[in-house]
Amino acid sequence: MQQELSILETLQGSALLITGATGSFGKALVRHILDHHDPVRIVAYSRDELKQYEARHHFGDDSRLQWVIGDIRDRERLVSAMHGVDHVVHAAALKQVDAGERNPAEFVRTNILGSQNVADAALEVGVRKVVALSTDKACRPINLYGATKLVADKLFIAANLQTARHQTRFAVVRCGNILSSRGSVIPFFREIGRVGKPLPITDKRMTRFWLSLDQAVRFVVESLELMQGGELFVPRIPSMRLVDLAEAVVPDALMYEVGLRPGEKLHEEMIHPDEAPNVIRLGNRYVVQSTFSDDWNYRPPADALPVPDGFSYCSDQNDQWLSVDDLRSMLDRTGDLT
Structure with a gap:
């Protein structure tokens, strides 16, 4: 309760800007802040006028919302x-792994140069x-998307040197796969299941970190409250097996393997062993502390715990797992089974 009151004090009457505000995460974050934290203003910043039109109607033209069409590639617009903004949540990014492999320059312009624009504008x-949103794919990346997000993470952490x-x-939140986010495999499985065809599975051994959209939103808001600057926050969340997700979406469906796509990992990682010396555990999260933190007098929380030498956080070695029933329950609550 005390933490929730503290969070309310931070956001109460504040002005926030959210980049990528018309995406799945952005809209959920807007809804949560409007419902629970009574901001004076939320600047919803995105580049798609149709999505903004639809979102305005979705939120009933709430007077606390200011809709701004703009691209994070445009520093002056940012x-x-x-x-007049107090806080920024940077959620805008190009995210499709396949698209990144085929269009690397576009991902660099948005995910790296655009992120630098966000940091520069905030400083000015x-x-x-x-708080900038990152991805498990930024940890030891093997695809272009993950590589651009790793660079963006470094840009935001280093911005604290100013x-x-x-x-x-500045701080970063590194999340796993978010249920109900745009580009999820769930609608793909569901559509194939409706016509009774076998489900294509990348690899039956594949595992992923998994959290709900509501969990992701709350974690970001909590991180905004907790941050001193320079932290990379990682939630302690369960893993799931891709075959279990397929079973939850389409019970008893036949499955066949199609192999890994370019830039795809069999398992995802959110903390690499080389990061362990700078990692602490803080309640329901891990915190990767910046190696530059002495430059801005960062002090670890008193209740933080160190992690063992060589610690890593990988989706196939997790101590928390979602069963088929767990996944089906999550999907049912969000309407993803309909």
């Missing part, structure tokens, strides 16, 4: 949109806190 305007001249603080 600066203009951030005036004097935003208090910035603290001598600016008060803005």
Whole structure:
């Protein structure tokens, strides 16, 4: 309860800007903040006018929402949109692994250069806190998407080195696969299951980290409260087997393997053993502390616990797993089984 009150105090009456605000995560974050944290203003920043039109109707033209059409590739537009903003959640990105392999320059322009624009604009305007969303694919990346997100993570952490001249603080949240997010495999499985065909499975051994959209939103809001600057927050979440997800979506379906796609991993990793010396466990999260943290007087929380030497956090070695029934229950609550 005390933590929730603290979070309310941070966001109460504040102004926030959310990049990628019309995406699956962005809309869920807007809804959560409007319902639970009473902001004075949310700047919903995205580049798709149709999605903004649909979102305005979805939120009933709430007067606390300011809809701004803009691309994170446009630094000047970001600066203009951030005036008077206290906090920024950076969720905009190009995310499709296959598309990234075929269009690397576009991913670099959005995920790297666009992220640098967000950081630069926040510093120029004097935003208090910035949280950037990352992905498990940024840990030891083998695909272009993951590589661009790793660079973006480094840009945001290093932005804290500007603290001598600016008060803005930056942190990163590294999440696994989010249920109901755009591009999820679930609608693909469901559509094939409706016509009674076997489900194509990349590899029957494949595992992934998994969390609900609501869990992801709450974790980001909590991280915004907890951050001092320079942290990379990783949630302690369960893993799931791809074959169990397929069974949850289409019970008793036949399955066949199609092999790994370009840039795809058999298992995902969120913390690499080489990061272990800088990792602490803090309740329901791990925190990868910046190696530069002494530059801005970062102090680990008193209740933080160190992790063992050589610690890693990989989806196939997790101590928490979702069963078929667990997955089906999650899908049922979100309407993904209909």
